[in-house]
Each structure stands twice: as structure tokens, then as C-alpha cells.
Amino acid sequence: MSALxxxxxxxxxxxxxAALRAPLAIRGLTxxxxxxxxxxxxxxxxxxxxxxxxxxxxxxxxxxxxxAALGIVTPLSGRITAFGAPVELQRHRIAYxxxxxxxxxxxxARVIDVVLMGMYRDLGLLGRVRAHHRDFxxxxxxxxxxxxFADRQxxxxxxxxxxxxxxxxxxxxxxxLYMLDEPFxxxxxxxxxxxxxxxxxxxxxxxxxxxxHHDLATVAEYFDDVLLIATRKxxxxxxxxxxxxxxxxxxxxxxxxxxxxxRLPGAGA
Amino acid sequence: MLWEALTLQLGYNATLVTVxxxxxxxxxxxxxxxxxxxxxxxxxxxxSHATLPGVGLAFLAMVALGGDGRNLAxxxxxxxxxxxxxxxxxxxxxxxxxxxxxxxxxxxxxxFFGFGIVLLTVIQSLGAGRQAGLEDFLLGSTAGMLRADAxxxxxxxxxxxxxxxxxxRPLTLVTFDPDYAxxxxxxxxxxxxxxxGLVMAVTVIGLKVVGLILIVALxxxxxxAARFWxxxxxxxxxxxxxxxxxxxxxxxxxxxxxxxxxxxPMIVLTAFAIFALSLLAAPGRGVLAAALRQNRFRxxxxxxxxxxALAHGQxxxxxxxxxxxxxxxLVRPDGVPTEAGQARAARALRDEARWAELxxxxxxxxxxxxxxxVRDIETVLTQDQIAExxxxxxxxxxxxx
Numbered sequence: 001m002s003a004l005x006x007x008x009x010x011x012x013x014x015x016x017x018a019a020l021r022a023p024l025a026i027r028g029l030t031x032x033x034x035x036x037x038x039x040x041x042x043x044x045x046x047x048x049x050x051x052x053x054x055x056x057x058x059x060x061x062x063x064x065x066x067x068a069a070l071g072i073v074t075p076l077s078g079r080i081t082a083f084g085a086p087v088e089l090q091r092h093r094i095a096y097x098x099x100x101x102x103x104x105x106x107x108x109a110r111v112i113d114v115v116l117m118g119m120y121r122d123l124g125l126l127g128r129v130r131a132h133h134r135d136f137x138x139x140x141x142x143x144x145x146x147x148x149f150a151d152r153q154x155x156x157x158x159x160x161x162x163x164x165x166x167x168x169x170x171x172x173x174x175x176x177l178y179m180l181d182e183p184f185x186x187x188x189x190x191x192x193x194x195x196x197x198x199x200x201x202x203x204x205x206x207x208x209x210x211x212x213h214h215d216l217a218t219v220a221e222y223f224d225d226v227l228l229i230a231t232r233k234x235x236x237x238x239x240x241x242x243x244x245x246x247x248x249x250x251x252x253x254x255x256x257x258x259x260x261x262x263r264l265p266g267a268g269a
Numbered sequence: 270m271l272w273e274a275l276t277l278q279l280g281y282n283a284t285l286v287t288v289x290x291x292x293x294x295x296x297x298x299x300x301x302x303x304x305x306x307x308x309x310x311x312x313x314x315x316x317s318h319a320t321l322p323g324v325g326l327a328f329l330a331m332v333a334l335g336g337d338g339r340n341l342a343x344x345x346x347x348x349x350x351x352x353x354x355x356x357x358x359x360x361x362x363x364x365x366x367x368x369x370x371x372x373x374x375x376x377x378x379x380x381f382f383g384f385g386i387v388l389l390t391v392i393q394s395l396g397a398g399r400q401a402g403l404e405d406f407l408l409g410s411t412a413g414m415l416r417a418d419a420x421x422x423x424x425x426x427x428x429x430x431x432x433x434x435x436x437x438r439p440l441t442l443v444t445f446d447p448d449y450a451x452x453x454x455x456x457x458x459x460x461x462x463x464x465x466g467l468v469m470a471v472t473v474i475g476l477k478v479v480g481l482i483l484i485v486a487l488x489x490x491x492x493x494a495a496r497f498w499x500x501x502x503x504x505x506x507x508x509x510x511x512x513x514x515x516x517x518x519x520x521x522x523x524x525x526x527x528x529x530x531x532x533x534p535m536i537v538l539t540a541f542a543i544f545a546l547s548l549l550a551a552p553g554r555g556v557l558a559a560a561l562r563q564n565r566f567r568x569x570x571x572x573x574x575x576x577x578a579l580a581h582g583q584x585x586x587x588x589x590x591x592x593x594x595x596x597x598x599l600v601r602p603d604g605v606p607t608e609a610g611q612a613r614a615a616r617a618l619r620d621e622a623r624w625a626e627l628x629x630x631x632x633x634x635x636x637x638x639x640x641x642x643v644r645d646i647e648t649v650l651t652q653d654q655i656a657e658x659x660x661x662x663x664x665x666x667x668x669x670x
Contacts, residue, residue: 070451091453094452096453103445107444108500110501120453145652158649179452189630194653
């Protein structure tokens with residue numbers, strides 16, 4: 001989008017309207033903690049049915065962007081729509097997987113209880129948990145390979161298993177847009193494979209997946225699209241076009257040596 | 270006398286007081302569970318101490334208007350208003366200044382309590398205030414409680430209980446994972462406020478029975494005791510309510526057996542007895558169960574060491590190890606492994622290799638932390654996680670016969 005366009009504003013808004021029907025569209029988002037902007041004037045449009053990674057250095061505002069899109073942190077400015085409507089009206093179509101470390105795993109709950117939390121809407125305030133609810137929750141656990149752990153206390157799980165339980169809770173929402181914050185941080189190789197398989201399965205069903213991701217080496221292998229941010233947006237688009245040495249240099253600055261970039265799979269110069 | 274008190278044979282009013290106290294105890298235990306799990310238990314201490322100025326001011330206002338200063342409903346409304354101001358003060362100090370919540374609680378608690386004590390002293394020196402009995406609000410007293418008072422307490426307890434049970438799902442979600450709750454569209458800030466409002470309601474209606482100094486115990490001890498018995502939040506909630514109800518029932522009955530025995534301390538001591546029992550005897554998290562587990566662990570260590578010695582063809586010197594192996598039919602009396610012993614030894618060796626691989630690799634800190642030398646890896650990892658490890662360490666190795 002060129003900054004100095006001669007097209008009148010109304011026309012630009014109209015042209016943008018199509019984009020605003022996207023699973024997630026963010027316009028002019030700024031979030032600051034104190035007087036320090038963590039995300040500054042970011043636009044992004046998520047492509048439906050694609051797997052997109054948010055990539056950037058530590059402190060680049062990756063998680064903050066996702067939390068602001070979900071209303072967990074309040075932005076200073078910006079407009080967020082999901083599926084063509086304000087995001088607050090579309091929450092039932094969005095499943096969020098927070099960072100594993102954001103909760104206390106000594107909480108008195110079994111694995112199946114956490115998955116049932118994902119079915120909060122179906123259960124309602126007073127409705128009983130019925131056999132078909134429990135069966136569906138077990139299906140979700142099965143998809144992440146955790147069926148045998150349904151009755152375990154959640155404090156007894158490994159990091160990878162905790163992440164799988166969080167994913168199962170999101171699956172139980174049966175959503176159209178899945179947003180995951182660092183799902184591969186501190187998990188074992190088998191769990192990473194299992195999670196990627198589930199996410200690719202969701203994409204192949206036509207759902208949209210957005211992941212805050214920190215491992216540059218796997219971006220090209222796992223994702224279709226990528227958003228590069230360092231407080232401001234550096235680039236967004238298909239991995240094959242955007243995940244380039246120049247863009248990475250612009251995102252990471254001196255923190256990433258040129259040789260490192262050359263070794264990255266998919267990061268063409 | 271105690272038996273009569275416990276079985277509600279001390280007349281209509283005493284019965285009403287005991288039942289009212291039990292309902293209050295149930296409501297406090299249930300509400301307190303969410304507070305405890307949200308790690309905000311101490312806020313209730315600030316709320317309860319902040320009620321005191323309200324009690325004093327309400328008394329003065331009612332006397333000045335020519336009414337009866339001891340009217341319980343009026344005193345409770347006054348205490349609720351000043352508790353609300355205290356709660357706002359804690360929330361303001363925490364959000365708008367750099368003070369941490371514990372410091373804000375300490376500041377609000379002491380200032381409000383100090384102001385309340387000054388008011389009470391002033392009231393004592395007034396002619397009208399001498400028989401006001403306001404000091405009962407400090408430690409609680411059911412003596413001389415009117416029927417209307419007891420009904421007010423029972424009704425309030427029932428109302429709080431109904432609200433908490435109706436909202437248990439959203440409250441649980443907010444307590445476990447507030448960010449996820451926001452993303453699901455739950456009004457998290459309002460639910461947190463409601464939780465504080467319920468705590469305030471329990472505090473205010475519990476003032477007469479338990480007293481403001483000790484009401485915090487009825488909110489915190491029951492959930493802490495209940496947590497020993499269950500790993501499911503819905504069970505902890507109900508169990509905590511039951512513990513609160515029993516404590517209040519027994520405590521109220523105990524205080525009825527002797528004149529001038531304050532009700533609050535009796536209730537708290539009963540709750541503590543239940544807590545101590547839970548700490549000792551609860552399966553799983555209790556102290557005795559932990560000791561038994563330790564002993565079982567010792568035997569499993571010996572068994573494992575023996576099996577690994579067999580796998581490596583080393584001699585075994587430990588008497589306990591040999592006895593355990595023989596008893597399980599894994600070695601013959603002359604120390605030679607049986608066929609079953611060889612198979613078990615091979616499995617132990619493989620398990621060791623898998624654990625070693627798990628602990629060497631990244632990303633499995635939590636599972637690796639469960640490594641205690643005797644636990645089978647199958648109880649810790651999923652099948653595909655084990656398959657991944659096996660892929661890295663290669664096929665099974667034989668054992669020397």
C-alpha cells in the first residue's frame with residue numbers, strides 16, 4: 001500500500017472493505033505499556049484458510065499484537081475486525097491458545113476439565129456435563145494424542161503435554177480462527193510434530209491459523225504466510241515472497257548475522 | 270449441653286442461630302475457594318477490617334436520627350458501605366500507584382481498623398452507646414441474637430451461595446486462566462468485582478456471628494483444607510462449603526455451652542481442627558500419605574537397583590534388595606536371575622536409556638523433572654513421545670544372561 005496515494009479516502013476505504021472481511025483484519029494498531037509503544041501503527045490482514053506466523057525478535061510485540069487483537073490488552077488506537085464484524089461480536093469463532101506459562105498448573109483440575117472449559121458456550125451456566133460433551137472432549141484429546149491422560153491432574157504433565165491440553169481446549173471450541181501464542185516454546189520434538197499436524201489438519205479443513213513463532217529455522221516448513229514485526233510491521237505476505245534476507249535483516253537488525261540468514265531454509269536473498 | 274446445642278434442642282432461637290451460622294459457613298467456604306484459587310485471599314482481610322468504621326458511623330447516624338442504634342440491618346448496611354470504600358481504596362492504590370497489592374492491603378486494613386476503633390471508643394463514652402454491644406462485631410457473638418437477625422444472616426448466606434453456584438463456571442474459568450476468559454468474551458473485570466462483592470457480602474453478614482477479625486479465617490481455612498482432599502475444582506468448592514458449614518455449626522454450638530464464649534474464635538478453632546486433620550490424613554497431599562509414599566518409594570528404588578544390577582551382571586549385596594527380588598520371583602535363592610527376572614531387567618535397562626535421552630534433549634524440562642530413578646517412562650510420556658525417543662536411541666539392547 002503506497003503511502004501517498006491519489007485515490008480519495010472514501011475509495012481507499014471501499015477497497016479496504018474487502019480485506020476487512022478477512023478472518024482477522026487489523027488497522028493502525030498501537031499498544032503501549034506506559035509510554036513505550038510495544039506495537040506501533042500495525043496493519044495486517046489474515047488470509048482465510050492459511051497458516052500465518054508472526055515472527056520478530058524478543059520484545060517486538062508479537063504476543064502483544066495477538067493479545068490486543070483478542071481484547072486482552074487495550075490498544076491506544078486501532079480497529080480490529082474478524083470475519084467482517086467487530087472482533088467482540090465474533091469471539092465464538094475464535095479459539096485462543098495462551099502461553100503455557102500464563103497459568104498456575106497446580107490448579108485443581110484434571111485434563112478433561114480443562115478441555116471441557118473450551119466447551120463453555122455449549123455447557124452454559126447451569127447445564128450438566130453430559131455424555132456427548134465428555135465424548136467430544138475425549139475426541140479433542142485424541143487428536144493431540146492425550147486420551148490416556150484424561151483423568152490426570154494437570155500439574156503432573158510435562159511441558160509438551162500441557163501445551164497439547166491447551167490445544168485440545170481450543171479444538172473443543174470448534175472455531176474458524178485459531179490463534180496460538182508461542183505453542184512450540186519449551187516443548188519436545190514429538191509434541192511439536194503433533195501440534196503442527198493438528199494445525200495443518202485445521203488449515204486443510206479451510207480454517208485459519210495464526211501462530212506467534214520464534215524459530216526462524218522452521219518458518220518456511222510450517223507456514224504459508226508470515227508477518228515480520230519489530231514494533232512496526234516490516235512485511236507481510238506469502239513466506240516465499242516475504243521471508244527474504246533483506247526483510248529479516250530489517251526485522252532483526254544487527255542481531256542476526258548475514259551467515260545465519262543464509263543458512264535459513266526458505267530465506268532467499 | 271453441647272449435645273443439645275449440636276442437635277438443635279436449645280429452643281427455636283438457638284436453632285435459628287446455628288442453622289444461620291452453618292449457611293453462612295457454607296457460603297463463606299464456597300466463595301473463599303474462588304478467592305483462594307485466584308490468589309487474592311488477603312484482600313478479604315482488608316475488606317473485613319474496613320467494615321468497622323461503617324459500623325460505628327451507622328450507629329451514630331441511627332442514634333442521631335432518633336432510632337435504635339443497634340438495628341442489625343442498619344449496622345450491616347453501614348459496614349457494607351465502608352467495606353466498599355476500603356475495597357475501592359485497595360484497587361485504586363494497586364492500579365494507579367506503584368504500590369503492590371500486599372502493601373495496599375496493609376495500608377487500607379490498618380487505617381480503616383484504627384479509625385473504626387476510635388469511633389467505637391467515642392461511642393462507648395456517649396450515654397446512648399454504653400450498651401450498644403458494638404464490640405461484639407470484633408469477635409462475634411450469637412448470645413442475645415434476635416430471630417430477625419438470624420433470619421437476615423441465613424437469608425444473606427443463602428443468597429450469596431445461590432449466586433456463586435449459578436456462576437461457578439465463569440468464575441472457575443476466570444480463576445484458572447483470565448486471559449483465555451477475556452478471549453472467550455467473559456466480562457473478567459466485572460466477574461472479579463462480583464467476586465469481591467460476594468466476599469464483602471459474606472463478611473458483612475458474618476460480622477455478628479464470626480466478627481470482623483476472624484471472618485477471614487472462615488473464607489480461607491475451608492478451601493485450604495478442602496484442597497488436600499481433591500484435585501477437581503468443583504469438588505474443592507463443595508467440600509470447602511461443607512467444611513465451612515460444619516465449622517460454623519459446631520463452633521456456634523460450642524459457644525452456646527458457656528456464657529461469654531465468643532462465637533468467632535470457636536468457629537475458627539473448629540475449622541482449624543478440620544484443617545489439621547486434612548493436613549495429616551488426606552490421601553495424596555496429606556503428610557501421612559506422603560510418608561507412606563516415601564516408604565513405597567524406598568522399596569521401588571531397591572527393586573530398580575536390583576534389576577539394573579541383574580541387567581549388568583553385577584552382584585547384589587543389599588539384603589532388602591535381594592529379599593524384594595526373591596519375593597517377586599525374579600531371582601532364585603542362590604542369586605541367579607529367573608527368566609522373568611531377566612525380562613524385567615531388560616525392561617528396566619531400556620527405561621533407563623529412554624530417561625537418559627529424555628533428560629538430554631531440550632523441551633522436556635517438566636517431564637524430566639519427574640525423573641526419580643524408579644518411575645516408568647510410560648507413566649509420564651505419551652506413546653508418540655516414547656516412539657520419538659526410541660527412534661533416537663535405536664532398537665532394544667540385549668542383557669547379559
